[in-house]
Every structure is written in C-alpha cells, then in structure tokens.
Amino acid sequence: MKIAISAEGTELTDKMDTRFGRAGGFIIYDTESGKADYIDNKQNLESAQGAGIQSAKTVIDAGAEALITGNVGPKAFTALNSSKIDIYLFNGGTINDAIAAFKDGKLEKSSDANVEGHW
Amino acid sequence: MEIAVASGKGGTGKTTVSLSLATYYRDKGFKVALLDCDVEEPNANLFLNAELTEKVECKILLPKVDDSLCTGCGKCDELCEYSAIVLIKGKPLVLPEMCHSCGGCALICPEKAITEIERAIGVIEKGEKDGIKFAGGRLNIGEVLSPPLIGDVKENYPDADIRILDSPPGTSCPVIESVKHADFLILVAEPTPFGLNDLKLAAGMGEALGLPSAVVINKGGDNDRMIKEFCESVGLPVIESIPDNRTVAEKYSRGDCVSIIRENYSDKLEKITEHIRLSSRGQR
The missing domain is CATH 3.40.50.300 (P-loop containing nucleotide triphosphate hydrolases)
Incomplete structure (x- = not known):
C-alpha cells in the first residue's frame, strides 16, 4: 500500500513536516516496493485558505491509503475521511523514522481532527 | 446619513x-437607528436594553450536488477559490463552512447537477427603545462567516x-x-x-x-x-x-x-x- 508522509524535504532522511495543510511537500512511500516519490506542496503552502482541503486532495490523488503527519485540522480531516484515508499522527523525526514506526505498528489511528481550523 | x-x-x-x-x-x-454589526460579540443592546420584538433568521446559500447527474468533470472544483467544493475521487465534496455563497458552482455545472439550498448562520434581532430603533446580528455558535449576516443587519431602517x-x-x-x-x-x-x-x-x-x-x-x-x-x-x-x-x-x-x-x-x-x-x- 501507498502511504503519504508530510515532509520538509525530498529524501527519506529529511525531517517530517508536522504541518499537514501547509506541509512543504509529501513523500508517497510504497510499502511493498519500498519506492518513494516526492510531491511538492508549495502551492498549498502559500494559499490563503483551504490549504488542508487541497493537501488532502493531493494525497488522495496520489493514491495513498494512509497518511502520517503531525497535525490535522477539521476540514482536512473531513476531506481525508471522505476517501477513507487512515490518518496516523507522528511528531518529530525523519520520514524514515515515521515509516519504521508505521511498519512496527507503533502508530495509532486518529479518529478526529487534533487541531482547530485556521481562518 | x-x-x-x-x-x-x-x-x-x-x-x-x-x-x-x-x-x-x-x-x-x-430618527435614529443603531445597528450592531459586531455579530460575533454583540453588546450594544446590553446597554440600550431595547425589548427585542422581532427575530429573523439569516440564511445563506450552499451547493447541493445530485450525484445521479454529476459526471465528475471537476469544473466546480476548478472554479471555487475557497475549496468549498472539491472533487475527490471523481465526486464533489462540499465543505459548508468554506462556502461564500457565490453560486458559481451551480452556474458552471454543465450537467445542472448542483442546486443551492439554504443554511441558517445566525439571527437578526430587532427592537426599539426611547425612540432609538435597534437591529443587531447574532452569529450562530461555530459559524465563521459573518459578513452575510452583517449585510442583513445593515438592510434594516434604511429610512432613518x-x-x-x-x-x-x-x-x-x-x-x-x-x-x-x-x-x-x-x-x-x-x-x-x-x-x-x-x-x-x-x-x-x-x-x-x-x-x-x-x-x-x-x-x-x-x-x-x-x-x-x-x-x-x-x-x-x-x-x-x-x-x-x-x-x-x-x-x-x-x-x-x-x-x-x-x-x-x-x-x-x-x-x-x-x-x-x-x-x-x-x-x-
């Protein structure tokens, strides 16, 4: 399966971005092949409103079935939930750390937004 | 004035x-009208103390998609500046609190799959005290889009x-x-x-x-x-x-x-x- 990780950089050794809507980009990691692709999120990073919704769309369109990020707001959650994307919260560490924690079953599924929306 | x-x-x-x-x-x-436009924290009538004799709901329009007509073309998503309607896996998802009620998505939809429905966002309260006419808005809890309600408040007493x-x-x-x-x-x-x-x-x-x-x-x-x-x-x-x-x-x-x-x-x-x-x- 493909998982999306909010990322500060393009490599697996880069740090995770704890923001979702305004993450610098996303690593789409395929757990079967170990292949990783990077999607830039600069456009949403700079958008005035609806960044979480658009980032959710980006992740969904990339074919991810799960997301690992630091924080998710209510509107992004609604959008992700509409596509049944599982959301896992992980704070701090590299993208490799996040993937390892996910594979080891150390991450818990988030059943709700964990931060307030921004207006 | x-x-x-x-x-x-x-x-x-x-x-x-x-x-x-x-x-x-x-x-x-x-002839004076006092219009409380601070609809998120209305306080003018705490001091004026006008008896509120009329309450009117303020409603805004929101898109509703008929899935049986939607072909998933995504024109609504492309149009919406506020991401209030987004195409996710070929289906439009409406995020009501983002919608600014422009009606653009309903206009642009080639299949006429989008209609507009009303949603209440607050109330307008009206009254009068000692010759001062009063109208004020009260935004519903959890709502974030106050300008439409403020616009409705301002429509009162145009002849004052x-x-x-x-x-x-x-x-x-x-x-x-x-x-x-x-x-x-x-x-x-x-x-x-x-x-x-x-x-x-x-x-x-x-x-x-x-x-x-x-x-x-x-x-x-x-x-x-x-x-x-x-x-x-x-x-x-x-x-x-x-x-x-x-x-x-x-x-x-x-x-x-x-x-x-x-x-x-x-x-x-x-x-x-x-x-x-x-x-x-x-x-x-």
Missing part, C-alpha cells in the same frame, strides 16, 4: 461612542435620518462589510501602544476604502499625544478626547455607558456631530 464607528483594537469604546451619538441625535429630533453602525473590532472582512458604504467613519482610539498600533491599521483601512474619517480618543489623558502625533502625520483629524474617568467605567460595568457622557460631555458630542456634518461624504 450613515456613521460607522470602528476602532481596530477591541474595547476602545465603540459601543459607548455609538450609543452616546445615538442618544445625542435622538435628543436633537432625528441617522444610521449608526457599531462595527466589530479589527480590520478584516467583517469590519469592511460594516463600514464600506458609510458616509463617515469614526475611529475610536485608546491612547495605549496597542491602541495606537491598531489605530494605524484601521486608519489605513479607512483610507483604502476612501472613507471620510476622524478619530475620537476614549479613555484619554496625558498619553493622547501619541495618538495625536500619529494622526497629524497622516492628516487624520482628532475631533475630541473623552477623558479616562473611573465613574464612566463603573457605570459601564453596570450597563450604563451613556448617561454620564451624555450629561457631562454633551459639548464634546456636539463637536463630534458638527465635524461629521461638515466632513461626511455628502458634504464633500
């Missing part, structure tokens, strides 16, 4: 000045001689919706560093909107100088300074922010209204 009372910073005395002016004009024989708009604090969309068509903008300023900072923002807003504006200092005293220096530097008139006075504050805390100002500072109110009369949009 429409007089908007705004401030930038909260708590500088917008409602105090609004009510003082309303009673002053009323006493001069004008004097319409006083008690605006929300800040300089963002709700304030602009409140003040944009006013004939005169009063900025109530407080002589503190915060007050000055936010006055600068509010003065910039007034200028950008092309509104004839002037400043009334409230809780004034020795520090008025900082407000006056700024105003002089940008050519903004300072009409009056209502002194910082403990008795006013005590009265305010008991729900009477007007009588003492009306009694003790009627010369100041006269000067303010005279300035407005000579400088408002209609006069220039």
Whole structure:
C-alpha cells in the first residue's frame, strides 16, 4: 500500500513536516516496493485558505491509503475521511523514522481532527 | 446619513461612542437607528436594553450536488477559490463552512447537477427603545462567516435620518462589510501602544476604502499625544478626547455607558456631530 508522509524535504532522511495543510511537500512511500516519490506542496503552502482541503486532495490523488503527519485540522480531516484515508499522527523525526514506526505498528489511528481550523 | 464607528483594537469604546451619538441625535429630533454589526460579540443592546420584538433568521446559500447527474468533470472544483467544493475521487465534496455563497458552482455545472439550498448562520434581532430603533446580528455558535449576516443587519431602517453602525473590532472582512458604504467613519482610539498600533491599521483601512474619517480618543489623558502625533502625520483629524474617568467605567460595568457622557460631555458630542456634518461624504 501507498502511504503519504508530510515532509520538509525530498529524501527519506529529511525531517517530517508536522504541518499537514501547509506541509512543504509529501513523500508517497510504497510499502511493498519500498519506492518513494516526492510531491511538492508549495502551492498549498502559500494559499490563503483551504490549504488542508487541497493537501488532502493531493494525497488522495496520489493514491495513498494512509497518511502520517503531525497535525490535522477539521476540514482536512473531513476531506481525508471522505476517501477513507487512515490518518496516523507522528511528531518529530525523519520520514524514515515515521515509516519504521508505521511498519512496527507503533502508530495509532486518529479518529478526529487534533487541531482547530485556521481562518 | 450613515456613521460607522470602528476602532481596530477591541474595547476602545465603540459601543459607548455609538450609543452616546445615538442618544445625542435622538435628543436633537432625528430618527435614529443603531445597528450592531459586531455579530460575533454583540453588546450594544446590553446597554440600550431595547425589548427585542422581532427575530429573523439569516440564511445563506450552499451547493447541493445530485450525484445521479454529476459526471465528475471537476469544473466546480476548478472554479471555487475557497475549496468549498472539491472533487475527490471523481465526486464533489462540499465543505459548508468554506462556502461564500457565490453560486458559481451551480452556474458552471454543465450537467445542472448542483442546486443551492439554504443554511441558517445566525439571527437578526430587532427592537426599539426611547425612540432609538435597534437591529443587531447574532452569529450562530461555530459559524465563521459573518459578513452575510452583517449585510442583513445593515438592510434594516434604511429610512432613518441617522444610521449608526457599531462595527466589530479589527480590520478584516467583517469590519469592511460594516463600514464600506458609510458616509463617515469614526475611529475610536485608546491612547495605549496597542491602541495606537491598531489605530494605524484601521486608519489605513479607512483610507483604502476612501472613507471620510476622524478619530475620537476614549479613555484619554496625558498619553493622547501619541495618538495625536500619529494622526497629524497622516492628516487624520482628532475631533475630541473623552477623558479616562473611573465613574464612566463603573457605570459601564453596570450597563450604563451613556448617561454620564451624555450629561457631562454633551459639548464634546456636539463637536463630534458638527465635524461629521461638515466632513461626511455628502458634504464633500
């Protein structure tokens, strides 16, 4: 399966971005092949409103079935939930750390937004 | 004539000045309407105490998608600036709180799969007290989009001689919706560093909107100088300074922010209204 990780950089050794809507980009990691692709999120990073919704769309369109990020707001959650994307919260560490924690079953599924929306 | 009372910073005395002016004009024989545009924290009627005889819901339009007609073309998603309707896996998802009710998605949909439905976002309360007509908005809890409700509040009492708009604090969309068509903008300023900072923002807003504006200092005293220096530097008139006075504050805390100002500072109110009369949009 493909998982999306909010990322500060393009490599697996880069740090995770704890923001979702305004993450610098996303690593789409395929757990079967170990292949990783990077999607830039600069456009949403700079958008005035609806960044979480658009980032959710980006992740969904990339074919991810799960997301690992630091924080998710209510509107992004609604959008992700509409596509049944599982959301896992992980704070701090590299993208490799996040993937390892996910594979080891150390991450818990988030059943709700964990931060307030921004207006 | 429409007089908007705004401030930038909260708590500088917008409602105090609004009510003082309303009673002053009323006493001069004008038909006065007081419109509380601070729909997120309405407080004018806490002081006016008008019996609320009418409540009307404020409704905005929201898209509704008929999935049986939608082909997933995504034109609605492309159009919407606010991501209120997004195409996810070929299906439009509506995020109601993002919607600004422009109706564009319904217009652009080639399959006519989108219709607009109504959604209540707040109420407008109306009443009258001692010859002052009152209307104020009250935004429903959890709602974030106040301008449509403010617009509805402002539709009341168009025939009043004097319409006083008690605006929300800040300089963002709700304030602009409140003040944009006013004939005169009063900025109530407080002589503190915060007050000055936010006055600068509010003065910039007034200028950008092309509104004839002037400043009334409230809780004034020795520090008025900082407000006056700024105003002089940008050519903004300072009409009056209502002194910082403990008795006013005590009265305010008991729900009477007007009588003492009306009694003790009627010369100041006269000067303010005279300035407005000579400088408002209609006069220039």
